[in-house]
Amino acid sequence: MSEKLASIVILFAHPTVHRSRVNRVLFERVKAVPGVATRDLYELYPDFNIDVEAEQNALREADLVVFQHPIYWYSVPAILKEWMDVVLTRGFAYGSGGDALRGKDALLAVSTGGSAQAYTSAGQHRHPFEDLIRPLQQTAVFCGMRCLPPLVLHGGRGPVSKERLNEHAQRYTQLLIDYQQRGS
Amino acid sequence: MSEKLASIVILFAHPTVHRSRVNRVLFERVKAVPGVATRDLYELYPDFNIDVEAEQNALREADLVVFQHPIYWYSVPAILKEWMDVVLTRGFAYGSGGDALRGKDALLAVSTGGSAQAYTSAGQHRHPFEDLIRPLQQTAVFCGMRCLPPLVLHGGRGPVSKERLNEHAQRYTQLLIDYQQRGS
Numbered sequence: 001m002s003e004k005l006a007s008i009v010i011l012f013a014h015p016t017v018h019r020s021r022v023n024r025v026l027f028e029r030v031k032a033v034p035g036v037a038t039r040d041l042y043e044l045y046p047d048f049n050i051d052v053e054a055e056q057n058a059l060r061e062a063d064l065v066v067f068q069h070p071i072y073w074y075s076v077p078a079i080l081k082e083w084m085d086v087v088l089t090r091g092f093a094y095g096s097g098g099d100a101l102r103g104k105d106a107l108l109a110v111s112t113g114g115s116a117q118a119y120t121s122a123g124q125h126r127h128p129f130e131d132l133i134r135p136l137q138q139t140a141v142f143c144g145m146r147c148l149p150p151l152v153l154h155g156g157r158g159p160v161s162k163e164r165l166n167e168h169a170q171r172y173t174q175l176l177i178d179y180q181q182r183g184s
Numbered sequence: 185m186s187e188k189l190a191s192i193v194i195l196f197a198h199p200t201v202h203r204s205r206v207n208r209v210l211f212e213r214v215k216a217v218p219g220v221a222t223r224d225l226y227e228l229y230p231d232f233n234i235d236v237e238a239e240q241n242a243l244r245e246a247d248l249v250v251f252q253h254p255i256y257w258y259s260v261p262a263i264l265k266e267w268m269d270v271v272l273t274r275g276f277a278y279g280s281g282g283d284a285l286r287g288k289d290a291l292l293a294v295s296t297g298g299s300a301q302a303y304t305s306a307g308q309h310r311h312p313f314e315d316l317i318r319p320l321q322q323t324a325v326f327c328g329m330r331c332l333p334p335l336v337l338h339g340g341r342g343p344v345s346k347e348r349l350n351e352h353a354q355r356y357t358q359l360l361i362d363y364q365q366r367g368s
Contacts, residue, residue, distance in 0.1 A: 015269070048232040048262070073268045074319035075259055078232070082262035085199070126325065127318060135258035135316050138309065 005180040009037040009062040010109075013069040013080040017042070022111045022156045022165060023070055029169040030068075033176050037061070041079045048082050055087040060100055064179050065145070067136070068109040070156065074125070074132040084139060093143040102144035105179075108136060109172060110150065113157035129154075151175065189364040193221040193246040194293075197253040197264040201226070206295045206340045206349060207254055213353040214252075217360050221245070225263045232266050239271040244284055248363050249329070251320070252293040254340065258309070258316040268323060277327040286328035289363075292320060293356060294334065297341035313338075335359065 010030060014023045017040075031038050039058060045051075059065060069077050076084070091098045112119070112129070119129040129152065137147045153160070153168050194214060198207045201224075215222050223242060229235075243249060253261050260268070275282045296303070296313070303313040313336065321331045337344070337352050 048266075073265070073272070073323045075265065078262050078266035078269050081257070081259065081265040082232075084257045085262050088257065124326070126322060131315070132319050132322065134311060135319060138311060138316065139257045141310065142308070 004184040005035055006063040006182050006184045007037070007061055008035070008064045008066065008176055008179060009039065009058050010066040010068055011039050011041060011080065011083065013041045013067075013077045013083075015042050015077055015079070020070075022153055022160055023068065025165055026109070026111075026153075026169050026172055027068060029173055030066075030176060033173055033180075035180060036176055041083060042077075045079060045082075048079060050079075050083055050086050052086055052089070055083065056092055056100065059087070059104075062104060063184055064105045064107060064148075064176075065101075065140075066107045066109050066176075069111075071110050071112045071133075076136065088139070088143060099144065101140075104145050105148055106137075106140035106145040107148040107175075108133060108150040108152075111153040111156040114154065115158070116154040119154070188368040189219055190247040190366050190368045191221070191245055192219070192248045192250065192360055192363060193223065193242050194250040194252055195223050195225060195264065195267065197225045197251075197261045197267075199226050199261055199263070204254075206337055206344055207252065209349055210293070210295075210337075210353050210356055211252060213357055214250075214360060217357055217364075219364060220360055225267060226261075229263060229266075232263060234267055234270050236270050236273070239267065240276055240284065243271070243288075246288060247368055248289045248291060248332075248360075249285075249324075250291045250293050250360075253295075255294050255296045255317075260320065272323070272327060283328065285324075288329050289332055290321075290324035290329040291332040291359075292317060292334040292336075295337040295340040298338065299342070300338040303338070 012027050014020050017024050030036060037058065067080065069080055092100050114125060118124040119127065121127065133150065140147050151172055196211050198204050201208050214220060221242065251264065253264055276284050298309060302308040303311065305311065317334065324331050335356055
């Protein structure tokens, strides 16, 4: 084991966090893990005017980049799409000399409004969830990152019991702590 | 044939249109088709502050909604994601009473930087293009819309000959004109 803990940054995106029932709780819990860096994108950039240099520097520091957000229209909330559009530039994230993210790990830590059953060919969303997040995972892969298995809480629009939320938060925090222990 | 032409609205999204080599030309061409409504989202909303009521009213008028944009990270540019997040609301686009888009047609008119060959399992993007746009098409389907086959110009980052661009523009404008003739 390395003496230095592995470095983690969480990119958090929720446009109305005061109305969040799932993501706010999860974010509070992982923020409390010592040594985990967090960037609350809607709080940092209410006008969508993203500081590209600051974001790129935060990525350079990290071994693991976590994308935590509710799934909106089978994808990221808009601020995170803007982040992808302006931060993941050619020469930084891909293309000639663009190796800043190469070998880092990426984790989707997401919630869906619909149930797991809705994400089947017979369900309301007509596709398995893993098919719908392919563009997000391929974005990470294109930048040379490895995708950890996504951490998904389905059914966030319905009632989520305190026990289930707590169990999920526990799984999420433990995953981060275990990752840190792998060392940098 | 109906006496009234079918109604078309084009949602155009390109953040740096002055640097566009493909989309600007295509957009100029389709704007010139009489009776086609256009909404240049980055021009209308440079601060991402979308007028939800104006956007919903524009949709209500339309039989066909065209999404014209370059593909960024296997998806829409961020302004169009914000548009999806704030305009396609429950009670308008889906859910109880949310039938404003039901029965309308949707068309993706998009360009990619990479070649068609890059969108294969052996290619740089590792997936067929139609798999990667599934979240966009499923968004339309979830709102009760029918997806027309997408109109895609691949290889926009490389040199695109004047002939090829012209031929594609011709196909695009003709598709709109033919659609209008179907009647409302």
